[in-house]
Amino acid sequence: MSSQSVNETNQHVFLSIVSHELKTPITSIQGFTQAMQRKIDQKIAMYQPNPLFTPEELRKHQEHLEMVMRQIKKLTRLIDDLLDVSVIESGQLGFDWTTIDLAAVLTDLAKRMQVFSSAHTITVNCEQQTDKYIVVADEGRLEKLFSNLLVNAIKYSPQGSNIIIDISEKDSSYLVSVKDTGVGIPDDDKPFIFDLYYRGKEIDRKKYSGLGLGLYLSKQIVEMHRGKIYFESEVGKGSTFFVELPKVQEG
Numbered sequence: 001m002s003s004q005s006v007n008e009t010n011q012h013v014f015l016s017i018v019s020h021e022l023k024t025p026i027t028s029i030q031g032f033t034q035a036m037q038r039k040i041d042q043k044i045a046m047y048q049p050n051p052l053f054t055p056e057e058l059r060k061h062q063e064h065l066e067m068v069m070r071q072i073k074k075l076t077r078l079i080d081d082l083l084d085v086s087v088i089e090s091g092q093l094g095f096d097w098t099t100i101d102l103a104a105v106l107t108d109l110a111k112r113m114q115v116f117s118s119a120h121t122i123t124v125n126c127e128q129q130t131d132k133y134i135v136v137a138d139e140g141r142l143e144k145l146f147s148n149l150l151v152n153a154i155k156y157s158p159q160g161s162n163i164i165i166d167i168s169e170k171d172s173s174y175l176v177s178v179k180d181t182g183v184g185i186p187d188d189d190k191p192f193i194f195d196l197y198y199r200g201k202e203i204d205r206k207k208y209s210g211l212g213l214g215l216y217l218s219k220q221i222v223e224m225h226r227g228k229i230y231f232e233s234e235v236g237k238g239s240t241f242f243v244e245l246p247k248v249q250e251g
Ligand code: ADP
Pocket: 152, 153, 156, 180, 182, 183, 184, 185, 189, 193, 194, 198, 199, 200, 201, 203, 209, 210, 211, 212, 213, 214, 215, 216, 239
């Protein structure tokens, strides 16, 4: 083994150990936070006047716990991404294949993401026929792929703007597009945005947090589904990411 591949192997092992070690405490912090949320919700629902807490104080606690939960979810996403990178790089990413209705998965995901970012409006456009867009996929990984694209669309576009998901047919594939009207991607960055750890050269790192993992992971997931991922983008106008996934062969 060359010294470069020994170094790379060590990096993957390190990444895997660190992300597993972070996962345990964050899971327990999440559990205790949820327990506190339930207690406060109960106290508000069955409020008895008492000198210790006014209803306003309880609501303030509720808000603070919601903020803590949002940060925990962000951290969990980050740790899961790091774990995925370490598994992909060691060539051990497993898939759980089933047949999936793409429209149902995307509509459900859009609803959940809408709760996560009420400052944007997320719309799904597709033919309202059930079981029309059937693909063979790993549902969890497919959700991860599209939630990465949606998180970016939300992160890199102004509050109050629209994010539009379109599902259509293209030859022997289904084509999903995720369109935002955000900051756009400069030409200098375009060749590299699917690279591991790559972040836009000019982006304000204080305003836009991230590690440059999302699009790398998305591309790996698409390719493992024998699909394609590409984008169109113009600075100041916005970006559209396209994902093609093969239709289930009939017969
Ligand atoms: P991260 O968002 O953590 O930087 P990603 O891998 O998701 O990592 O994206 C890589 C880079 O691609 C980002 O740093 C950003 O420059 C650019 N990018 C991705 N999605 C968008 C988008 N919807 N609008 C503008 N730039 C984007």
